Amino acid sequence: MAARFGFEVLSENGGARRGRLTLAHGVVETPAFMPVGTQGAVKGVTLAQVEALGAEIILGNTYHLHLRPSDALIARAGGLHAFMGWSRPILTDSGGFQVFSLAGRRTVSEERVVFQSHLDGSECWLSPESAADVQARLGSDIAMVFDECVKWPVTRDEAAAAMQRTLRWATRGRARFEALSSGTATDVTPSNPGQAQFGIIQGATFKDLRDESVAGTVSIGFEAYAIGGLSVGEPTDVLYDLTGHTAAQLPPAAPRYLMGVGMPDDLVNCVARGIDMFDCVLPTRNARNGQLFTRRGPISIKNAQFAEDSRPADPDCSCPTCRAHSRAYLRHLYMAGEMSAAALNTVHNLHFYLDTMRGIRKAIEFGRFDDFKQGFLDAYTRPQRD
Numbered sequence: 001m002a003a004r005f006g007f008e009v010l011s012e013n014g015g016a017r018r019g020r021l022t023l024a025h026g027v028v029e030t031p032a033f034m035p036v037g038t039q040g041a042v043k044g045v046t047l048a049q050v051e052a053l054g055a056e057i058i059l060g061n062t063y064h065l066h067l068r069p070s071d072a073l074i075a076r077a078g079g080l081h082a083f084m085g086w087s088r089p090i091l092t093d094s095g096g097f098q099v100f101s102l103a104g105r106r107t108v109s110e111e112r113v114v115f116q117s118h119l120d121g122s123e124c125w126l127s128p129e130s131a132a133d134v135q136a137r138l139g140s141d142i143a144m145v146f147d148e149c150v151k152w153p154v155t156r157d158e159a160a161a162a163m164q165r166t167l168r169w170a171t172r173g174r175a176r177f178e179a180l181s182s183g184t185a186t187d188v189t190p191s192n193p194g195q196a197q198f199g200i201i202q203g204a205t206f207k208d209l210r211d212e213s214v215a216g217t218v219s220i221g222f223e224a225y226a227i228g229g230l231s232v233g234e235p236t237d238v239l240y241d242l243t244g245h246t247a248a249q250l251p252p253a254a255p256r257y258l259m260g261v262g263m264p265d266d267l268v269n270c271v272a273r274g275i276d277m278f279d280c281v282l283p284t285r286n287a288r289n290g291q292l293f294t295r296r297g298p299i300s301i302k303n304a305q306f307a308e309d310s311r312p313a314d315p316d317c318s319c320p321t322c323r324a325h326s327r328a329y330l331r332h333l334y335m336a337g338e339m340s341a342a343a344l345n346t347v348h349n350l351h352f353y354l355d356t357m358r359g360i361r362k363a364i365e366f367g368r369f370d371d372f373k374q375g376f377l378d379a380y381t382r383p384q385r386d
């Protein structure tokens, strides 16, 4: 019997919230970071390692899994949890972001988005209803509603049109989700009867469009709400400003998820603005490129200065990589193209992100989040952005 969706705010410290999210496959302590498992795998590491690092929820990509191996195959295997051998909660995105950023030639109509698969060029499509169907077959604990994503920068007219379409699609996506969960729709069997669905706030960097999106999405009614369309290239102060502005209007009783964010200091700064959930490819993707996050800021392990550096990647880190290996060894593995370089670097970076969230949660509990934030930001040097 699946647990019912629930969220409890345990304590607050300024704008920061310490919460507990109850999902069909378990409890997630918030603020939480969700490692990204694009193709049913967190790149570079095994799921046993991800579990040992303390991740309580991971993210799967609807677009990728729909194309390969297909949601129908995964449903026959018993759903995504059974297929992957992962028993903790999973969130699936709607596929919207990938359709708009990754797919080949696409045609957007009010009804659906027709696109070419990036794998073989074949014609595929997703609609608000089919994105709900795919996620019902996958059986994630949290499904995301299908939205239209815009690039940055974007004109106000383009942002307004995409936001309005996202609202119309949210009405359709929610109706289909409710038909699936209540059993009125019988053509698709949900793999997880306890699935929840989150709405997505759009509106690019225009505050009045964000306000309109919040009002419309909340009136449709979802278990919780995500802030989408940020961290797409806008300046950091704009990201923080829009996040704080939007989060403050979302219902306080529901968790708030900031999609695709971010750098470690972004997490700290956005928790301060009321965000409860994050996901980002940075810790895993950058690990494979040799970038290791530390409390003093990221380092590039390929640099010659580390060739004979016997210290661990981060002297303050207690992860399995730092307990056993030096920067010199990690640099050697990277330069030699060893597969274990990706694995060891990913373990460290995921540990750093998850441990930062543990520190944030503890600080909020003890009512000293502001001190934690100041200490973190004082020590952390952000690299120059491109």
Ligand SMILES: [Zn+2]
Residues within 6 Å of the ligand: 313, 314, 317, 318, 319, 320, 321, 322, 323, 347, 348, 349, 351
């Ligand atoms: Zn480490």
